[in-house]
Amino acid sequence: MELRASETKQYIKKALKDDAVRDAVDKATQTALAKRAEKVAINPFWEELRKLGHAAKRGVVERLDENLARFETECRNNGMTVHWARDAAEARSIVLGIARDNNVRTVVKSKSLTTEEIHLNKFLINEGIETLETDLGEYIVQLLDQIPSHLTAPALHLTRKDVGRIFHEKLGVEYTEVPTELLAIARAKLREKFLAADMGISGVNFGVVDSGCCVILENECNARLSVGVPKIHVAVMGIEKLVPSFDLLPVFLKLLPVSATGQKQTVYVNIVGGPQRSRSGEGPEQVHVVLLDNGRSKILADPQLRETLFCIRCGACLNTCPIYQQVGGHAYGWVYMGPIGATLIPQYLGTHEGRYAPFTSSLCGACRQICPMSIDIPHHLLKLRNRVVEAGESMAVERAGIAVWAFLAKHPLLYRLATWFPGRFQKLLKGSFPAPGYSAERALGRFDDKGFRKRFLELEKNSR
Amino acid sequence: MDARQQILDSIRRALETPSHLPDEAAPETLSEAIAIPELGLEEKIRLFRDEMKAVSGEYIEAASAAEAAEKIAALVREAPAAEASISSGPLVDAVSSALSAGGIRLVKPETLEGDARKNAVAKILVGIVEAPCAVADTATLAIPLDGRSMQAYFLPEIVIALVSAKSLVANHFELFKRMPPEERKNLLLITGPSRTADIEKILILGAHGPRRLVACLMRD
């Protein structure tokens, strides 16, 4: 199922009518928020860690060229092969090339948003290479031919009944909705695949610049199995994923799990710094790192918006966002969703395709408050709204409304008449004015009888 | 122009505009946030034990190799199993003869090659391994990929991990500081048994890896 960011309005309408999805999303986000809050409360240094994380990321991003070059050198010294991909197509063909060179027929993948971004799965499958997602949530959404609906919890929009049905239909197993049984089914199916796979593909949470290694966090052990069993490992990494050193890595190892799932530490932290097979007789004999730009260097060009590259994809801003809580991840129409997705969509996809995304926010500021990297998402959303408007991509009604207002604002008499009228006319109504589209879900506020002008004059008089 | 050059060039061009991000003061208590606390041995052990339980791991203690072997043998029998895969290392070596003498067949992955190795280890219910170092603050086992076979650490359903009390470090900052740079680069950190909460956020232990993780702390 191909989603499009330009269809966001339709998706939102659909999502708002789907009570099951809303319930599932609500439950999941509230659970995650509560667990996170618990862990933040017992860490007296949380705010300091956030500052430190932000400063470290800033240091890396503001000298990204040097840092990437250093990272590349260190990776090569460690025996890894480094590839550079300008865009999604180039990244896909690099991965395919590696697979072809090594006669790869089966691939196990651990969860990676970057590979979702470049649609790697479908591509490899179309090329005749069996490619399986192995994170339970990703496995479920892959069976459904969907994309993840959350950065860290891909199947958050589905209930156990849904999963039971999907497994029954797609895997031919007997229907069950008992979570442990569902997991056992997936585990058995995937264990076989792990042991037989020719190649493992993962994303990268952090690339350690001074040591040339990739850090991959996970809970299920599927990344460990992808990186520790097949002969070839490919790690696909966005060029912004660097952290400076092992001295500061623990800052990120603390910030990410707490923000994502309320865990003090994820179960597995895989640090991959080169091939292992010649030393231990197992694991990869080749480790490839694919450095992906795909629009990131363009984002870097904006002196403010470059902060969106500090994101460590924890998903906390999604959980806390009143919009995400209502509509879920698919409504955004792209692999990055929620508040951070709303900033990334127009930046990656352009102001035409992504014209609605920056408006999927109430600008309440909760995302900024919760973000472990203190990214000023509301500020960036405003800037991107501006961009959409300047590009002439805002909605026609909105443009017309603003034009009318601008005209009136320049003609005080007409303005007074126009503002006097609704207050009076409203008295004839029981509730507030019906606003097309808006009033379907909630009521418009009532106009004040006096209006701003009168109040202001009164205030002025009284203060004299 | 090749991809590398083009990407680096476009980054350089982008960075010609300096950031408009607000200036950041260096966090004042930073030194504390990343400090390595001075903890006594007993305190580290207590932390490690409590954290291990908090992450649904299990914890046992032994004052000697003989006691550890006895407790581990009991766990293997309870599993129920008659065999176990083992990792290399001095702690495992210290208990292995007693375990064998107790009738538990031990499989050393290193004695098998390629496919035979992974297929054999995957069939064995229990793994007995050791962590050269562990983090008290999070109950994290740290295992450098130093040429040892790693399969007994993650393929079995039940993993029993020997940890020497002396090897406990306070937190991750200390862990990375102490570890030789070459060892840090290829490292597995394990905190509790594998898990998923992908179905309705319900926590289930034993996703694709171990369902049980028992840490056996050696005070010796």
Ligand code: SF4
């Ligand atoms: S923007 Fe911040 S809160 Fe949102 S996913 Fe990224 S790091 Fe997490």
